[in-house]
Amino acid sequence: MGRKLLTEHINVEGIHTFDVYRKHGGYASVEKALKTMSPEEVVEEVKASGLRGRGGAGFPTGMKWSFLAKPEGKPRYLVCNADESEPGTFKDRYLMEKLPHLLIEGMITSSYALGARTSYIYIRGELLYVLRILEKAIAEAYANGFLGENILGSGYSLDLHVHPGGGAYICGEETALLESLEGKRGNPRNKPPFPAVWGLYGCPTVVNNVESIATVPWIITNTAAEYAKFGIGRSAGTKLISAGGNINKPGVYEIELGVPVEEFIYSDEYCGGIWKGRDMKAVIAGGSSVPILPKELILKTANGEDRLMTYESLSDGGFATGTMLGSGGFFVMDDQTCIVRHTWTLARFYHHESCGQCSPCREGTGWMEKVLHRIEHGHGHMHDIDLLVSVAKQIEGNTICPLGDAAAWPVAAAVRHFREEFEWHVKHPQAATAPGAVFNKAESVLA
Amino acid sequence: MDQTVEKPQVQFSEGAMAEIRRYLSHYPADRQKSAILPILHIAQAEFGGWVSPEVMDKVAEILNIQPIEVYEVATFYTMFNLKPVGKHVLEVCRTGPCMLRGSDQLIEHLENRLGCKVGETSADGNFTLKTVECLASCGTGPMLQVREQFYENLDPASADQMLEDLKALTVRKPWEENY
Numbered sequence: 001m002g003r004k005l006l007t008e009h010i011n012v013e014g015i016h017t018f019d020v021y022r023k024h025g026g027y028a029s030v031e032k033a034l035k036t037m038s039p040e041e042v043v044e045e046v047k048a049s050g051l052r053g054r055g056g057a058g059f060p061t062g063m064k065w066s067f068l069a070k071p072e073g074k075p076r077y078l079v080c081n082a083d084e085s086e087p088g089t090f091k092d093r094y095l096m097e098k099l100p101h102l103l104i105e106g107m108i109t110s111s112y113a114l115g116a117r118t119s120y121i122y123i124r125g126e127l128l129y130v131l132r133i134l135e136k137a138i139a140e141a142y143a144n145g146f147l148g149e150n151i152l153g154s155g156y157s158l159d160l161h162v163h164p165g166g167g168a169y170i171c172g173e174e175t176a177l178l179e180s181l182e183g184k185r186g187n188p189r190n191k192p193p194f195p196a197v198w199g200l201y202g203c204p205t206v207v208n209n210v211e212s213i214a215t216v217p218w219i220i221t222n223t224a225a226e227y228a229k230f231g232i233g234r235s236a237g238t239k240l241i242s243a244g245g246n247i248n249k250p251g252v253y254e255i256e257l258g259v260p261v262e263e264f265i266y267s268d269e270y271c272g273g274i275w276k277g278r279d280m281k282a283v284i285a286g287g288s289s290v291p292i293l294p295k296e297l298i299l300k301t302a303n304g305e306d307r308l309m310t311y312e313s314l315s316d317g318g319f320a321t322g323t324m325l326g327s328g329g330f331f332v333m334d335d336q337t338c339i340v341r342h343t344w345t346l347a348r349f350y351h352h353e354s355c356g357q358c359s360p361c362r363e364g365t366g367w368m369e370k371v372l373h374r375i376e377h378g379h380g381h382m383h384d385i386d387l388l389v390s391v392a393k394q395i396e397g398n399t400i401c402p403l404g405d406a407a408a409w410p411v412a413a414a415v416r417h418f419r420e421e422f423e424w425h426v427k428h429p430q431a432a433t434a435p436g437a438v439f440n441k442a443e444s445v446l447a
Numbered sequence: 448m449d450q451t452v453e454k455p456q457v458q459f460s461e462g463a464m465a466e467i468r469r470y471l472s473h474y475p476a477d478r479q480k481s482a483i484l485p486i487l488h489i490a491q492a493e494f495g496g497w498v499s500p501e502v503m504d505k506v507a508e509i510l511n512i513q514p515i516e517v518y519e520v521a522t523f524y525t526m527f528n529l530k531p532v533g534k535h536v537l538e539v540c541r542t543g544p545c546m547l548r549g550s551d552q553l554i555e556h557l558e559n560r561l562g563c564k565v566g567e568t569s570a571d572g573n574f575t576l577k578t579v580e581c582l583a584s585c586g587t588g589p590m591l592q593v594r595e596q597f598y599e600n601l602d603p604a605s606a607d608q609m610l611e612d613l614k615a616l617t618v619r620k621p622w623e624e625n626y
């Protein structure tokens with residue numbers, strides 16, 4: 001069994017309440033930081049831990065903090081990104097629902113490090129029930145002197161609020177999130193300036209994922225050196241993986257970075273293997289935006305090495321033969337999955353969620369959805385397959401925010417690795433649209 | 448008696464106003480517009496699951512901003528219903544990860560049971576059927592949301608049971624007792 005750092009006490013009865021959480025060592029990092037460390041020391045400690053952002057991009061958290069513009073009379077803000085909308089990802093919801101005080105503790109310690117006096121948790125609007133859990137926990141934290149004026153007599157004061165979104169994937173992108181928090185449509189901003197200079201209300205701001213912030217308490221309480229002992233190389237620590245799709249044991253698992261992918265999928269400690277005794281066809285390892293990989297390539301790299309659950313190993317081979325750890329939204333497809341249909345639902349998702357500001361994304365996502373719909377429903381042409389690749393290429397890198405790339409990559413990767421299946425749909429529309437029909441490379445006499 | 452279309456009385460209850468004031472206190476005095484999304488959620492719960500132009504005008508009045516500023520926000524975010532809805536809105540996740548676990552079949556089952564298509568309201572006015580994108584519940588799909596409640600790991604039997612329970616349910620507002 002791997003060691004759990006964030007979720008060690010997650011199943012303790014009543015851990016969502018202040019008293020039980022405190023009894024299990026909760027809020028120790030706030031005491032330690034506010035009483036014995038300067039804000040700069042907290043930042044240095046997080047830097048030394050090697051923690052990388054858990055929202056998807058994997059940018060080193062301590063480094064991001066150190067970019068925050070120096071105080072010059074303006075307020076500074078910490079905003080927690082709890083928008084969790086990346087298809088396949090449900091770890092932040094789990095963490096906030098079960099361990100609300102862990103996130104609050106992380107917000108206090110991190111806000112202290114950044115010099116923020118007011119901080120916000122921006123949670124997706126669909127999770128209003130989780131917002132209520134967090135608000136209850138925040139009220140407890142105020143009542144016990146961990147929020148509000150002069151926390152623990154340290155002279156440091158902090159207000160913490162939860163803010164609901166309104167249903168828009170794009171508000172997970174940090175500048176769209178800030179626009180939304182200001183009461184506007186969620187249109188991403190041009191960067192630079194980055195939020196570290198011009199963020200919420202034009203003030204220096206750090207935006208961090210729920211899991212990133214929830215990791216800070218362990219690092220501060222136990223030291224960066226202890227944290228860095230977990231994981232492998234630049235993939236330090238543990239990561240929450242939300243496992244879904246066609247597996248026996250879907251759920252959220254805290255793994256030490258470095259677990260082999262094969263063990264993660266097949267061992268009973270984690271996913272428990274493929275459901276219904278079937279074989280595995282493909283995996284999307286880091287949320288819907290990362291490239292899909294067929295069974296052979298998710299288990300082993302192109303060089304024949306075992307693929308590990310680390311940032312480096314999953315991206316080994318680049319986009320030709322690799323993928324990304326991303327948000328940790330790991331979903332598995334069995335041999336009965338139609339890749340074309342699945343890719344179409346994802347293209348439809350990105351089209352639906354494009355904010356519409358840039359034409360390559362607005363038009364391109366609609367185009368890809370339409371072409372995939374046509375192929376899936378038996379009206380496709382052979383040249384449609386290359387058309388998909390060409391549209392994806394024209395979106396990639398030509399947009400204000402990374403949603404364009406996120407929409408292009410899954411489609412390009414599906415065609416890259418499963419071209420025969422797309423061709424089969426075009427060549428045999430009747431077979432392909434028959435109820436329950438699935439392309440099977442080994443058995444197919446049609447292809 | 449003349450039966451004109453009932454328009455919602457655009458007067459927030461005291462409970463709703465208290466919630467609104469609580470949210471307004473979260474943002475700097477010159478940044479009160481930040482409260483627009485929280486207030487729209489409160490408005491939708493208060494006025495039967497949707498926000499009419501009159502309701503949006505009222506929200507603009509509370510925030511002291513132009514009505515257009517509320518319209519442009521309410522139309523951008525998918526959670527706000529801009530037309531009347533049934534007593535309950537079923538929001539079924541249709542995205543890939545849920546599809547792998549049977550959302551296509553769930554949607555078909557609900558359409559048959561309710562006698563209406565996605566986007567429509569059942570004849571008895573009890574249910575509006577909507578599809579939505581990933582609700583961060585992919586490990587427990589197929590699933591759907593009704594107001595603040597998630598219904599997960601649904602199969603035909605549990606979906607039918609859910610429909611029965613919802614029909615009998617008295618809808619309460621978050622700031623009311625026994626919510």
Ligand SMILES: Cc1cc2nc3c(=O)[nH]c(=O)nc-3n(C[C@H](O)[C@H](O)[C@H](O)COP(=O)(O)O)c2cc1C
Pocket residue numbers: 052053054055056057058059061064081082083084085086169170171172173174175207208209210212213401402403406
């Ligand atoms: C379209 C899009 C959606 C995103 N959604 C989320 C999200 O739901 N949650 C999240 O933490 N980060 C999301 N991100 C990444 C954020 O922009 C940002 O990088 C992240 O919150 C930084 O936190 P971290 O450094 O702690 O990972 C998204 C990015 C893009 C481009």
Ligand code: SF4
Pocket residue numbers: 170187188353354355356357358359361362399400401402403404
């Ligand atoms: S890439 Fe898409 S989502 Fe991002 S700003 Fe442009 S149109 Fe909006």
Ligand code: FES
Pocket residue numbers: 087088089540541542543544545546580581582583584585586588590
């Ligand atoms: S795909 Fe349905 S909840 Fe994520």
